[in-house]
Amino acid sequence: MKKSMIAALLAGLALGAPAARADVTVGFSGVLSGPQAVLGQDQRDGFLLGLEHLDGKLGGQKADIVIEDDQLKPDVGAQIVQKFLERDKVDAVVGLGFSNVLMAELRRIKDSGVPAIATNAGPGPVAGKLCTANLFGLAWQNDTMSEAMGQYVQDMGHKNAYLMTSSYQAGKDKLNGFKRFFKGDIVKEVYTPLGQLDFSAEISALQAAKPEALFVFYTGGTGVNFVRQLGQAGLMGKLPVYSESMIDANTLVSLKTQADGNIYGATWSHVLDNPQSKRFVEAFEKKYGHTPSEYAANGYDAAYLLDTAVRKMKGDVSDRKAFVAAVKAAGAEFPSVRGKFAFNTNNMPIQNVYAFKAVKEGDDIAVKQLATVFTDHQDAYVSECGMK
Amino acid sequence: MNSSLFLSQLLNGLQLGVLLFLLSSGLTLIFGIMNFINLAHGSLYMVGAFVGAAAYNASGSFWFSLAAGVASAALAGLLIEHLVARPLYRHDHLYQVLATFGLMMFFNELAIVIWGNRPYFVTIPESIRGAVTIFGAPYPVYRLLVIAVGIAVAFGAWFLIQKTRFGMLTRAGTTNAAMVSVLGANVDLLKKALFMLGAGLAGLAGTLAGPILSVQSGMGDPVLILALVVIVVGGIGSIRGALLAAIVIAVIDTLGRAYLPHLLTLVLAPSAANTAGSALASMLIYLLMAFVLAFRPHGIMYSARR
Numbered sequence: 001m002k003k004s005m006i007a008a009l010l011a012g013l014a015l016g017a018p019a020a021r022a023d024v025t026v027g028f029s030g031v032l033s034g035p036q037a038v039l040g041q042d043q044r045d046g047f048l049l050g051l052e053h054l055d056g057k058l059g060g061q062k063a064d065i066v067i068e069d070d071q072l073k074p075d076v077g078a079q080i081v082q083k084f085l086e087r088d089k090v091d092a093v094v095g096l097g098f099s100n101v102l103m104a105e106l107r108r109i110k111d112s113g114v115p116a117i118a119t120n121a122g123p124g125p126v127a128g129k130l131c132t133a134n135l136f137g138l139a140w141q142n143d144t145m146s147e148a149m150g151q152y153v154q155d156m157g158h159k160n161a162y163l164m165t166s167s168y169q170a171g172k173d174k175l176n177g178f179k180r181f182f183k184g185d186i187v188k189e190v191y192t193p194l195g196q197l198d199f200s201a202e203i204s205a206l207q208a209a210k211p212e213a214l215f216v217f218y219t220g221g222t223g224v225n226f227v228r229q230l231g232q233a234g235l236m237g238k239l240p241v242y243s244e245s246m247i248d249a250n251t252l253v254s255l256k257t258q259a260d261g262n263i264y265g266a267t268w269s270h271v272l273d274n275p276q277s278k279r280f281v282e283a284f285e286k287k288y289g290h291t292p293s294e295y296a297a298n299g300y301d302a303a304y305l306l307d308t309a310v311r312k313m314k315g316d317v318s319d320r321k322a323f324v325a326a327v328k329a330a331g332a333e334f335p336s337v338r339g340k341f342a343f344n345t346n347n348m349p350i351q352n353v354y355a356f357k358a359v360k361e362g363d364d365i366a367v368k369q370l371a372t373v374f375t376d377h378q379d380a381y382v383s384e385c386g387m388k
Numbered sequence: 389m390n391s392s393l394f395l396s397q398l399l400n401g402l403q404l405g406v407l408l409f410l411l412s413s414g415l416t417l418i419f420g421i422m423n424f425i426n427l428a429h430g431s432l433y434m435v436g437a438f439v440g441a442a443a444y445n446a447s448g449s450f451w452f453s454l455a456a457g458v459a460s461a462a463l464a465g466l467l468i469e470h471l472v473a474r475p476l477y478r479h480d481h482l483y484q485v486l487a488t489f490g491l492m493m494f495f496n497e498l499a500i501v502i503w504g505n506r507p508y509f510v511t512i513p514e515s516i517r518g519a520v521t522i523f524g525a526p527y528p529v530y531r532l533l534v535i536a537v538g539i540a541v542a543f544g545a546w547f548l549i550q551k552t553r554f555g556m557l558t559r560a561g562t563t564n565a566a567m568v569s570v571l572g573a574n575v576d577l578l579k580k581a582l583f584m585l586g587a588g589l590a591g592l593a594g595t596l597a598g599p600i601l602s603v604q605s606g607m608g609d610p611v612l613i614l615a616l617v618v619i620v621v622g623g624i625g626s627i628r629g630a631l632l633a634a635i636v637i638a639v640i641d642t643l644g645r646a647y648l649p650h651l652l653t654l655v656l657a658p659s660a661a662n663t664a665g666s667a668l669a670s671m672l673i674y675l676l677m678a679f680v681l682a683f684r685p686h687g688i689m690y691s692a693r694r
Contacts, residue, residue: 035606037505167666191662192645193670195610197601200400200531201646207525208393221602224507229600232528234519254507254602 023062024310024317027084029077029105030095030120032069036220038250039295040069043095043119045288046280046296050303053283058303059310066090070097074104081105085112091317092117092327094302099123099142099170109135113320115327117305119298122348124173128381131346134324136331138305139298141348141379142170143177145244145265146217148353148373150181152265153213153242155373160185161242162211164202164226166218167191174217174244180380187211199226203233215242223247224254231258247358249293252365260360263370267349268294268338269356271367276304277337297337308334344378346385353377392524397646398639399522403531405638406538410593411611412618412630413545414586420625421561422579424473425481427488429590429615430608431495432468436461436591437598437607438503441510450513457595458588465587469580477579492609499605508603534596541592545627558582562625617673621680623687632688637673644669 028047030040044067057063066088070077077097084090085108092115096102099121109116110132122137122144153161161182165171175189187209190202206214218226223246230236240263247255247264270281270291280300284292292300308330310317317323331343342350355370415429440457444450472491476484512530519526549555557578560568569575594608601607618637622629649665656664680688 035505035604041505167663189659189662190649191666193666196670197607197610198404200403201397201642204393204396204400204525205646208390221507221604221607224602225600228510228602229528232517232519232530232600234526234528250506254509256509256511258511 023064024058024092024306025064025066025088025090026058026306027066027068027080027088027090027093028095029068029070029080029084029093030097031072031101032067033071036072036098038220039120039293040095040097042250042293042295043299043302046284046292046299046301047094047119047303048299049280049284049287049296050300050307053279054303054307058307059313059315061310061315070101072098072101074101077101078104078108081108081112085114090114091323092306094299094306095119096121102126106130106132106135113324115309115320115324117302117327119302120295122379124381127346127348127379128384131385131387133347133387134320135347136327136343137348138302139294139349140267140351141381142173143180143380144267144349144353144377146174146177146215147181147380148265148355148377149215149242149244149263150178152263152355152371152373153178153215154182154184155371156213156240158184158213158240160187160211161213161215162187162190162206162209164190164192164206164214164216164218166194166196166222168194171217175215177380178215182215184212195222197222197225199229203229203235206239207233207235211239213240213242216246217244219245220251224251227251227255227262228258237261247356248295249291252358252367253290255358256365257360257363259358259365262358264356264358265353265373266294266356267351267353268297269354269367269369271356271369272338272354274337274339276335277339280337301334301336301338301341304334304336305330340376344382345387346379346382347387348379348382350376350378393646395523396525396527397642399527399531399535400646401639401642402635403535403538403638404642405635406535406542407593407597408611408614408618408638409538409631409634410541410589410596412615412622412634413627414589415615416619416622416624416626416630417558417582418586419619421558421565421582422473422477424477425484425488426468426473426586427485427612428468428472428491428495429586430610430612431492432461432464432587432590432608433594433597433611434495434499434603434605434608435464436594437510437601437603438499438508438594440591440595441508441598441603442503444511445509448513450516454592454595457598458591461591461594462584462588465584465590466580468587469583473583492612495608496605503605505605510598510603512599530599534600537592537596541589542631545589549627554578554581614673617677619687621677621687623689626687626689629687629689637676640676641669641673644672648672 030043032040068080094117096118102121113134116135117138120139122141127141163175243264247262309326312326328343344350352372353374355373357368357370359366359368418426436457439460440453443456444453472487516529519528557573618633622633648669649662652661652665
């Protein structure tokens with residue numbers, strides 16, 4: 001069931017010819033099938049586009065890429081990492097999937113000493129007690145965007161907020177992130193079963209509660225359902241809706257103007273104004289025919305991060321410890337689509353977090369940047385990590 | 389507990405109930421009369437949703453999109469009947485489950501190939517967007533429309549099954565298909581027609597659900613489970629049972645989700661009540677199924693029908 005790409009064949013050839021081992025081999029692992037495949041594909045596409053812009057080289061060395069599908073299954077993810085290390089003899093791993101998959105891969109990553117760059121997950125334990133020298137969170141710590149929304153809802157002067165999410169670990173983490181910065185009253189916290197499709201009962205209860213603001217964390221199709229049903233109940237436009245990971249380039253395609261008025265927290269959006277981001281967005285739209293999401297941006301960043309790190313090593317990445325140190329230092333140097341970026345002591349990002357708003361423009365939907373909620377934001381777990 | 393909220397929750401339950409009824413009535417007919425387990429029934433629902441949404445986006449006519457959704461699912465049903473179900477009627481349920489499970493995966497992948505794996509864009513006409521005040525609380529117009537269509541179809545199905553020759557043969561077929569065949573009715577044609585009818589109803593459910601739910605590959609899988617619960621509770625082969633069970637299950641599910649966490653706060657701490665309440669609410673319908681199976685192993689409408 002593993003989906004390998006042409007690049008994997010190239011890597012296979014490289015294995016057959018040990019003399020070519022001066023190249024840099026990178027394993028990409030992410031969810032490439034099933035309902036969440038969009039996120040993995042975006043990371044992969046962003047990463048491959050970055051590589052294309054670097055002429056297929058990382059730090060001047062020819063790069064071989066091996067691509068695997070973790071199917072959003074922790075055990076499959078762990079096997080893939082093992083395969084990367086033992087069979088493909090990779091020099092770095094990129095992607096690493098969702099938080100649950102990353103947690104299952106953690107031990108093998110730690111033992112290997114190979115730099116591993118997570119372009120989606122940033123679970124609390126990895127940012128805190130289980131922080132690992134060779135594991136880098138290039139995307140975000142999971143609470144980051146919710147923290148920004150908590151702060152933003154606070155800044156907007158709302159006295160109370162109604163919180164809704166799916167009932168699983170990430171949902172709870174997100175609401176905790178929100179509450180860490182929002183000081184007003186919490187009207188109610190609603191946890192719905194993961195995968196619930198119809199929110200009529202919850203929306204009726206929400207209408208009756210009449211809160212000043214709503215904060216939600218529903219991803220993918222669930223988020224699309226939820227926004228659509230809010231709109232049909234006549235709440236969109238009346239009740240300020242704040243969210244994270246619900247509105248992105250992908251869900252906007254299915255929501256279009258139905259998302260009008262939604263405010264969301266993110267570390268990047270295609271409207272962010274800097275040269276690296278503009279170049280990326282333009283090329284991505286041309287190549288793949290749709291607007292890139294933040295997941296694609298993380299993948300693109302991963303390519304440039306590795307490029308800078310390999311360059312610092314002058315192309316020779318055989319000393320893993322030095323390579324890991326180079327990746328960490330490269331965090332503050334590589335040209336990120338997010339503008340400013342650096343790794344904290346726990347290898348999690350120090351970055352800005354923004355509030356964006358989906359705004360109707362004629363028959364289309366556009367994204368507007370409202371505010372920079374946090375500048376150089378650090379996660380809440382960094383003090384629990386023993387690394388310097 | 390305020391009464392207008394309670395009434396709108398009842399409406400929510402009713403609306404979910406008619407969707408479940410549309411979906412499960414076809415399943416129960418096919419299972420009851422042909423003794424064929426069609427796990428791909430959820431895929432027919434998905435076909436209806438995708439084609440309905442695409443038809444609306446292309447034409448801008450809501451009624452055309454309904455017709456397209458129903459027709460496409462019925463056509464897919466006809467193909468499934470002819471190519472997959474027909475050779476397997478005489479075989480064990482295990483073969484049918486395997487074959488239709490394969491179909492389910494085939495349709496999910498096909499949807500990705502045609503429409504991609506991002507949720508598909510769906511919208512509804514301006515005139516049925518928004519909400520009206522009913523029982524003193526705003527309620528989405530579209531959901532009222534779903535209820536109306538569902539009730540109309542339920543009445544139509546009753547008429548078809550109870551008052552027409554086709555319905556008479558169908559009812560006879562449920563009891564003894566071989567005897568009906570011996571008496572000179574074309575059972576093959578009857579089966580084809582029934583399969584198409586069931587598929588068309590699933591397609592209608594899909595088209596109607598499209599604007600409420602997200603239209604994407606795999607959307608039929610979770611609702612299939614609910615539909616199976618409905619037909620087991622309602623009694624396999626009984627349309628009336630399916631209607632009753634669909635409404636009861638949907639109302640219990642909706643009210644459970646709405647009020648259980650709240651009720652549990654009377655005995656538990658708020659955070660524990662919230663977690664336990666939502667967990668218990670999602671179990672309620674399965675508890676109901678276990679209860680019904682314990683006392684009426686053939687479903688609530690079984691003895692009433694025979």
